[in-house]
Amino acid sequence: MTSHTPSDRRLELIATARHFYQQGWMVGTAGNLSARLPDGSFWITASGRSKGELLLSDFVRIYPDGKEESSADLKPSAETAIHQVLYTLFPQAQACYHVHSIEANLVSRFVVGDSLPLPPLEMLKGLGIWQENPCCVLPIFANHLQVSRIATEIQERFTINLPQVPALLIRDHGVTVWASSCETARNYIELVEYIFRYMVAARGIWGDEGNNN
Ligand SMILES: CSC[C@@H](O)[C@@H](O)C(=O)COP(=O)(O)O
Numbered sequence: 001m002t003s004h005t006p007s008d009r010r011l012e013l014i015a016t017a018r019h020f021y022q023q024g025w026m027v028g029t030a031g032n033l034s035a036r037l038p039d040g041s042f043w044i045t046a047s048g049r050s051k052g053e054l055l056l057s058d059f060v061r062i063y064p065d066g067k068e069e070s071s072a073d074l075k076p077s078a079e080t081a082i083h084q085v086l087y088t089l090f091p092q093a094q095a096c097y098h099v100h101s102i103e104a105n106l107v108s109r110f111v112v113g114d115s116l117p118l119p120p121l122e123m124l125k126g127l128g129i130w131q132e133n134p135c136c137v138l139p140i141f142a143n144h145l146q147v148s149r150i151a152t153e154i155q156e157r158f159t160i161n162l163p164q165v166p167a168l169l170i171r172d173h174g175v176t177v178w179a180s181s182c183e184t185a186r187n188y189i190e191l192v193e194y195i196f197r198y199m200v201a202a203r204g205i206w207g208d209e210g211n212n213n
């Protein structure tokens with residue numbers, strides 16, 4: 001019988017961060033990635049690390065009781081509270097990815113309110129929307145300096161209204177997705193970023209009307 005050692009999820013996070021860095025979505029130290037472990041803890045990128053060249057030692061393990069563990073005395077991502085809130089709200093989530101793209105920042109200013117209507121693209125099926133000509137919105141949150149305030153607002157809003165897609169946008173900041181596997185979270189980031197690129201291009205061609213259903 002072949003025995004399998006479960007692969008270290010940090011390796012997948014390192015490869016994904018490098019890929020996102022190459023797309024221009026994790027420039028410098030921007031963004032953070034986390035993945036859950038069977039005991040309910042999760043690995044998250046340490047704060048302020050260059051996301052294009054992460055090492056196994058650039059992660060902090062966060063336990064359900066809040067205890068932190070890392071090889072050196074590292075600080076976890078400044079946005080850990082957002083990951084914690086999402087893992088609590090969505091127990092099936094096994095990975096939570098946050099990136100900063102130019103397009104995400106542009107589309108976050110396409111509306112003044114807290115919901116961004118998404119164009120009815122086929123790509124929405126990849127985010128779980130199986131409807132013809134869907135009316136789908138992405139929740140937008142304000143980018144408070146105090147990250148705990150963003151996390152509280154996410155918790156309050158999603159406790160009352162579940163989002164249609166497993167993603168949220170922080171205005172002038174970037175997108176965060178959560179998914180039942182690392183691979184799916186990576187796909188979700190690629191899909192939402194495709195939709196954002198489309199929305200920016202559509203506005204350039206058709207103006208304000210470009211993204212209407
Ligand atoms: C390039 S500064 C970006 C940070 O302020 C933050 O938004 C971010 O995504 C990365 O913070 P980090 O603490 O490294 O996880």
Ligand SMILES: [Zn+2]
Pocket residue numbers: 030031032079098100173174
């Ligand atoms: Zn960020």
